[in-house]
Amino acid sequence: MIAPKKPEIITFRIKRQDARDAQPYWEVFEVPYKPNLNVISCLQLIAENPVTREGRQSRPVVWDCSCLEEVCGACTMVINGRVRQSCSALVDQLLEEVGEGEITLEPMTKFPVVRDLWVDRQRMFDNLLRFKGWVPIDGTHDLGEGPKESPEEQELRYELSRCMTCGCCLEACPQFTLDNDFIGANTFGQVVYFNAHKTGRVLMNERLDALMEPGGIADCGNAQNCVKVCPKDVPLTIAIAKAGRQTTVHSIKRFFTGKR
Amino acid sequence: MAAEKPRALVVGGGLAGLAATIRIAETGTPVDLFSMVPVKRSHSVCAQGGINACNKVARQQGYSEWMHFDETLYGGDFLNHQPPVYDMAHWAPRIIDLLDRMGVPFNRTHEGERDLRMFGGSLFKRTHFAGATTGQQLLYALDEQVRRWEAEGLVRKFEFWEFLAPVLDDGGMCKGIIAQDMRTMEIRAFRGDATVLATGGNGLVYGKSTNSVICNGAAAIRAYAQGAWLGNPEFIQVHPTAIPGEDKCRLMSESARGEGGRVWVPRKKGDSRAPGDIPEGERSYFLEEKYPAYGNLVPRDIATREIFWKCLEGYGVAGGRMVYLDCTHLPDATKNKLAGIFEIYEKFTGDDPRKVAMKIFPAVHYTMGGLYTVYTPRSDYKGMEPGAPNNMMTNIPGLYAFGEVNYQYHGGTRLGANALLSCIFDGLFCGLSVANHIRDKAGKRAQELSAGLYEQGVRRQEDAVRQLIDAKGENNPYTIAREMGEVMTDRVTVVRDEEGLKLALNTIGSLRQRYQSMRISDTGTWTNQNLAFARALGDMLIYAEAIVIGATERRESRGSHFRSDHLERNDDKYLKTTIMKYDAANDRHTLEYEDVPTPLVKPRPRTYGKVEAA
Structure with missing residues (x-):
């Protein structure tokens, strides 16, 4: 295969918004092409010299990022219309997507914009609090080992625990919107994760009660977009199915025993 | 108004900060936790390989906590203080057990035991791991426990807040911090009866490193500028x-x-x-x-x-x-x-x-040096006195340094899979010291101090912001940062010599001059990352200077500090901690040396069985 000719200049069309309630607008920036650039390194180059294609002096683009190696979950944005991490969005691949066109960067649409490409994902962390996302240990004193676990059990928990709360699954979910109360795939995954631990299971009933509330597991439309966009291949649809089963069993038990 | 309980402040939500928060909250002391990112996104997520501890299998093959202790000293070229390392190695198996109870998905053997792998600097399998994202898994487990304390009302989180300065009372004791909301840009004082800095390393001083973009070392320098000392700043690990x-x-x-x-x-x-x-x-x-x-x-x-x-x-x-x-x-x-x-x-x-x-x-990877700290050794030097209020306290009373920002544990080089351990150990072991300091030593409560002390601190930071915003110079902060990174990487990493260090010091000096006449392109008052970067750059330049001065004066080769013009380790002259102090008013660093006591293990040549080429 002959490698496609690389452009000398890469063009970024970036959706900007100066404050929470401000009107968004677009700006176009150009960055000289080099091999092995990612979106972050281009945003860094723009920050150093924030002049638009029209030659107008602008301000550095604001975006959220931390580790730059796709493990912290901070730098999610919508790139060429698809939600993903901007650190692992390689320019060479993006250019293949757009041909000779522009690479577009937009903030996620399911969370309130703070500024430019930075959105407020506090809702995801609030959900972890609401669903008691922890193992209720007795304290930090020396009380010996934790429960033994088979490699198979560990594997499922490990896969679920790689969720970095980036929000890609929620951006892609037709059920999850800016102003409804749907909980979303990542939290379903976390509920299953904690329910799968021998001590974590102590809080299972409380978690499942919460899953039965409005916005809970029953609202999942099973579109399965979440699992397709997850950058860490978290088995979200398996988790949703498990969470659904656990909730059904829980509600039947509750119906017959009257106990919560 | 009902008297508020005395409160601890923890700055930084990586493993050290979270472990400290958990341990302090467990004593019933409320904690305010500050972080520039949601704590779940802290740099600890990047640690991949594992966490070291003596374990059942290795023990039966002849391994022991003592050997883990000895390996850490040998790896560190004997620059580490021995009592804290002794405790760290002996606590390691307990820490693994605790993490296991918290639900960390450690890899398992067929029988359901925790699996182990080999790691650098040891001939025994003593590294526990969760896939290749051990740091992420450990961080999440601690994050979850902190969330539990948050649910119980004992922890308040301030995420997207940047630490700007410690607040010191008339007696020089730390009684709170000044911090800024990175979104609204509000600058506020927080009262606290003890403060833990757990703010990580300084990789960004080198431009490109393996560190996250938040690891700029600025917090340590903001304490340095208020009189906290640095220990061994010249020791920077370059990962192979x-x-x-x-x-x-x-x-x-x-x-x-x-x-x-x-x-x-x-x-x-x-x-x-x-x-x-x-x-x-x-x-x-x-x-x-x-x-x-x-x-x-x-x-x-x-x-x-x-x-x-x-x-x-x-x-x-x-x-x-x-x-x-x-x-x-x-x-x-x-x-x-x-x-x-x-x-x-x-x-x-x-x-x-x-x-x-x-x-x-x-690539530049880990900061062995950091804020200088003290501790109370046991009478036989086998560990520290548990709960002694000064364990891992800086020279500023009431101000602690835990984790990578602490200069302890790793000496001249850190062994792989010892970082996660040292961070969690600091938080768990010394968290109790923080609570005890608040109970026994903190004197007048922060809540009772005059508002003026805190208002003055806020004003000073607001003035600094105004100065940066109003500056009409010609220099670009990003350009200065890039040049700083280049000279530090070229001259102050793997191989160092007098001439290169002199050149680096001169370059940093002229960059600091250019820093004085800067212009930032964003002068707004909402989520201004440009401003935050420019401010941190000033701190990074001071850190760079301290690293270069430390490296220049240490005319020997030890651990990560390799001088091509001084190839041998020189214990007579340099089995010493580099202590650096900064006089902010006159912008002057001074360097002193302090003997490293070696009560338990005597230094020996560090050869790792090298075979000389014929």
């Missing part, structure tokens, strides 16, 4: 295996070698064949040849220098600055254990490490 990139260097975990990955270069200079086409006989596995006992698992500083020199001699891949890290020969089951790091490599380079040898080069 990273993927060079435009925005950062991505770590390729030591676990790749721990699981059997081999480092090699072609025997023929400039060999341009694909790695798979180069036959065994034409490859030089230079670490295995030179260090038969440890092989690819020599400590990081040694591996880094060997790789660096091979490239300098022209043996790098295609004559360039890269060598091969080869995992293609490993069995599938082993490759699966490394899936997490292979995925990163493939994502960022396009090559599959299962099929093609990886191309790697050393």
Whole structure:
């Protein structure tokens, strides 16, 4: 295969918004092409010299990022219309997507914009609090080992625990919107994760009660977009199915025993 | 108003900050936790390989906590203080148990035991791991426990808040902090009866490193400017295996070698064949040849220098600055254990490490030095007095430094998989010291101090912001930062000498001059990252200066500090901690040395069984 000719200049069309309630607008920036650039390194180059294609002096683009190696979950944005991490969005691949066109960067649409490409994902962390996302240990004193676990059990928990709360699954979910109360795939995954631990299971009933509330597991439309966009291949649809089963069993038990 | 309970402040939400928060909250003391990112996104997520501890299997093969202690000192070239390391090694198995109880998905054997892997600087399997994302898994487990305390009302989180300065009372005791909301840009004072800085390393001083973008060392320098001392700032670890990139260097975990990955270069200079086409006989596995006992698992500083020199001699891949890290020969089951790091490599380079040898080069990775701290040793020096209020306290009473920002534990080089351990150990062991300081030593409550003290601190920071916003100079902060990173990487990393260090000091000096006449392009008052970066740059330049001065004065080679003009370790002159103090009013650093006591293990030559080339 002959490698496609690389452009000398890469063009970024970036959706900007100066404050929470401000009107968004677009700006176009150009960055000289080099091999092995990612979106972050281009945003860094723009920050150093924030002049638009029209030659107008602008301000550095604001975006959220931390580790730059796709493990912290901070730098999610919508790139060429698809939600993903901007650190692992390689320019060479993006250019293949757009041909000779522009690479577009937009903030996620399911969370309130703070500024430019930075959105407020506090809702995801609030959900972890609401669903008691922890193992209720007795304290930090020396009380010996934790429960033994088979490699198979560990594997499922490990896969679920790689969720970095980036929000890609929620951006892609037709059920999850800016102003409804749907909980979303990542939290379903976390509920299953904690329910799968021998001590974590102590809080299972409380978690499942919460899953039965409005916005809970029953609202999942099973579109399965979440699992397709997850950058860490978290088995979200398996988790949703498990969470659904656990909730059904829980509600039947509750119906017959009257106990919560 | 009902009297509020005395409160601890923890700055930084990585492993050290979270462990401290948990331990302090457990004593019933409320904690305010500050972080520039949601704590779940802290830099600890990047740690890949594992966490060391003596364990059942290794113990039966002759390993012990004492050996872990000894390895850490040997690795650190004996610059570490011994009592804290002794405790860390002895607490390690308990910490693993605790993490296990918290639900960390450690890899398991068929019988359900925690699986183990080899790691650098040891001949025993003593590293516990969760896939190739151990740091992420450990951080999440602590994050979850903190969330539980948050639910119980004992922890308040201030995420997206940046630490700007400690607040010191008339007696010089730390009684709170000044911080800024990174979104609204509000600057506020927070009262606290003790403050823990757990703010990590300073990789950004080097421009590109394996660190996250938040690891700029600014918090340590903001304490330094208020009179806190630095310890051993010249000791910076350069990790042997990273993927060079435009925005950062991505770590390729030591676990790749721990699981059997081999480092090699072609025997023929400039060999341009694909790695798979180069036959065994034409490859030089230079670490295995030179260090038969440890092989690819020599400590990081040694591996880094060997790789660096091979490239300098022209043996790098295609004559360039890269060598091969080869995992293609490993069995599938082993490759699966490394899936997490292979995925990163493939994502960022396009090559599959299962099929093609990886191309790697050393990159700045870990800050062994940091804020200078003290502790109370036990009478036999085997550990620290549990709960002594001064354990890991800086020279400013009431101000603690835990984790990577603390200069303790690792001496001249940190062993792989000891960082996660030292961070959690600091938080758990010394968290109790913080609570005890508040109970017994803190004197007048922060809540009772005059508002003026705090208002003054806020005003000072507001003035500094105004100055940066109003500056009408000609220099660009990003350009200054890039030049700082370049000179630090060129002159102050793997190999250092007098001339290069002098050049670096001069360059940093002139960058500091240019910093005085800067102009930032964003002068707004909402979520201004440009301003925050420019402010931190001023701190990074001071940190760079301290590193260079420390490196210049230490005319010996020890651990990660290698001087081509002073090749030997010199215990007579330099078995000492570098202490640096800063006079902010006159912008002057001073350097002193303090003896490192060696009550338990006497220093010995650090050879790792090296075979000299014939």
